[in-house]
Amino acid sequence: MATAxxxxxxxxxxxxxxxAxxxxxxxxAAPAPDPVPAPVKAPAAKPxxxxxxxxxxxxxxxxxxxxxxxxxxxxxxxxxxxxxxxKLQDEANRxxxxxxxxxxxxxxxxxxxxxxxxxxxxxxxxx
Numbered sequence: 597m598a599t600a601x602x603x604x605x606x607x608x609x610x611x612x613x614x615x616a617x618x619x620x621x622x623x624x625a626a627p628a629p630d631p632v633p634a635p636v637k638a639p640a641a642k643p644x645x646x647x648x649x650x651x652x653x654x655x656x657x658x659x660x661x662x663x664x665x666x667x668x669x670x671x672x673x674x675x676x677x678x679x680x681x682x683k684l685q686d687e688a689n690r691x692x693x694x695x696x697x698x699x700x701x702x703x704x705x706x707x708x709x710x711x712x713x714x715x716x717x718x719x720x721x722x723x
Contacts, residue, residue: 656701657721671718675702 650665661674679685679693686692691711695703703709703717 651722654721654723656698657718659698660702668719668722671722672715675699675714675718 647669648667650667651671652665653661653663653671657671660678661671666674678699682696684694684696684699686694686708692708693699693711693714694708695706700707702721704720709717
């Protein structure tokens with residue numbers, strides 16, 4: 597008896613769809629560089645920020661920081677120098693500033709203010 601060869605069941609495989617060809621855009625060639633380079637322009641002047649604008653202190657504030665127009669940032673620095681020089685920072689709570697006679701006029705009559713109020717109170721004395 598002859599044996600018949602086994603038939604293998606052939607599975608039909610759907611071929612994967614071929615990827616679509618990518619579209620290539622025609623790139624323009626870069627222009628040839630000029631043989632003479634263009635003159636370099638100086639950078640434009642940077643605008644002065646509002647913090648650096650010189651402001652005139654009131655008479656009460658001028659007793660602490662001095663007369664003449666100075667930027668707001670310098671006013672705060674000079675006030676802190678004055679506070680540390682005269683040891684006006686509260687020993688128990690370092691966030692509080694005790695006012696002497698000069699600072700009391702700047703602090704609108706308050707005997708003690710927090711360091712967070714300092715800038716707000718000083719801004720009222722700058723023009």
